[in-house]
Amino acid sequence: MxxxxxxxxxxxxxxxxxxxxxxxxxxxxxxxxxxxxxxxxxxxxxxxxxxxxxxxxxxxxxxxxxxxxxxxxxxxxxxxxxxxxxxxxxxxxxxAGVRAVELTSNKIRTKEFYQEIGVVTPDYQILNSPDELSLDFPVVLKQGEGQGGKDIKIAEDMDDVKDYFEEFNQALCEEFIEGSEISIEVLGFNGEYVALPPIYKGETTLEGTHPLNKVKTGPCIVEGLDNNLVQHTAYKVAKNLDSDGIFEMDFMYSAKNDQLYAIEVNTRPNGTRYLTTATCGINSLCELVNMAIGEFSLPSIADRLEYHYSTEIPIGNYEGPAPKQPVKSFEANDFVVHGPEGYQRITARANSKNELENLIEKLV
CATH class of the missing domain: 3.40.50.720 (NAD(P)-binding Rossmann-like Domain)
Structure with missing residues (x-):
């Protein structure tokens, strides 16, 4: 092969x-x-x-x-x-095919897609000037394209909106959801889809803290939220995109409204893949290889699912004990170090919360 x-x-x-x-x-x-x-x-x-x-x-x-x-x-x-x-x-x-990429690479088209398939997303409007704003503050201002938090601003008043329009001529403006940030991977191939366990990425902040600077955990444990709902919604989105590969989706859960909101979806490998692998034992990049060689199947994934407590911590430069070879595999390790020097993160897993806390103390 x-x-x-x-x-x-x-x-x-x-x-x-x-x-x-x-x-x-x-x-x-x-x-x-x-x-x-x-x-x-x-x-x-x-x-x-x-x-x-x-x-x-x-x-x-x-x-x-x-x-x-x-x-x-x-x-x-x-x-x-x-x-x-x-x-x-x-x-x-x-x-992913052309249709899926076109729907997901532009945040405005993604919003429209969510509405078409009946998936709840935060209220939004397209602003061509600050004067058009009708949503209550705070609001989130975005550009149609971009990733990793690029060109996103949380506006708390009209001055913030006007400042944003000094750089941009248009903005996707959506209501700010106070609550829990959640990420989930869905794997799809030849019309079959499987949603992996959701990952908890922390609470929303008005400061707009970048995800790379947050401690994340798996599986997602948020009071009032049913992870089956997250998986079902993510599956529905992927099924309607009708394409192959990895789908990474971001959600917000508002405990105040008891509502899960779909934020965005990406058709590419994502930043929480290490944490997903640590949590459930399924490596999405390895599954791309399995798709290529004809070994991807839902029963196979079900048979290989594991259940661990895991966390991902930004550490800058890792100086702890060296992982075993292969260093990027959880098959040989209970932790993986990843990211460029100065911005490294460590993802670790264990069979209980106490074991995980003890492991982290040894590593950091």
Whole structure:
């Protein structure tokens, strides 16, 4: 079996799994200085875009293509490449299709999509000037495109809105939901979908604290919230997107309103994947490989589900004991260190809350 992987930044997360499956790995990357280029069997440096990877896939006669892209801008090009390669060359590409990417890459279209399928989302309006605002403060101002908290502002008064419009001509404005932030991964392939356990990412703040700076835990335990509701809603969203790969969804739960709100959905690997793996034993990136080699199935995932308490803590630079090889695998470790130097995080798991607290004391 030979698989083409597109993008090297995330490849070290699955290199151990690819080798364990005796898969011949081919990788394309546009940056010759990128990390992890020493790991695959073959590496091809290609121009930006999807024409280079497509040509390498045909030249190498690969059996499948797995994009490992964790940012939004290239996703639409990947989607168009997927449709062409699958139709003309019968090579499966484990990624979202054009419709799914178009619906999820623009926050305004995502809002409209939620309303079409009957999923509750915070009230919103499109502002072309501050004077059009009709929602009560505080409100959240966003741009249609962007990720990782980019171009998001929590406005507490009209001066904040006017300040935002000094930089932007338009804004997606939605009501600020006071409550719990939740993330969940859904895996989908060939019309089958499975929602993994939800992850708790902390409480909303008027300061707009970035998720990377918060302590997160799994599974999600929020008083009054039924995790089955989160999983059912996430499944409904993925089913209606009708595409392949990883769907990462963000929700808010308001205890005051006893309401779950859908915020956004991404069709790419996400920042909570380590915590999901630690919590339930299912690694979403490894499942992309399973999709490519024909080993993805809902019964298989059900048989492999585990139940752990887990947490993810930002630590800057990790100086604790070294994890076992492979260092990115929870199959050999009860903790994984990830992220660039200066911004590292540690994700750890245990069979009880007390065991987890003791483990964290040893590590940090």
């Amino acid at each position: 030979k698989i083409l992987f597109i993008g090297s930044r995330l490849y070290d997360d699955i290199d151990w799994y690819v080798k364990s499956k005796n898969i011949e790995s081919v990788l394309t990357e546009s940056n010759e200085e990128a990390i992890n280029l020493d790991l695959p069997d073959q590496v091809f440096i290609v121009p930006r875009g999807m024409d280079g990877p497509k040509q390498v896939a045909l030249m190498q006669n690969v059996d499948a293509i797995v994009p490992l892209i964790g940012i939004d801008p290239p996703l639409i090009d990947v989607a168009h490449m997927k449709e062409e390669v699958e139709k003309e060359y019968d090579i499966p590409v484990v990624a």
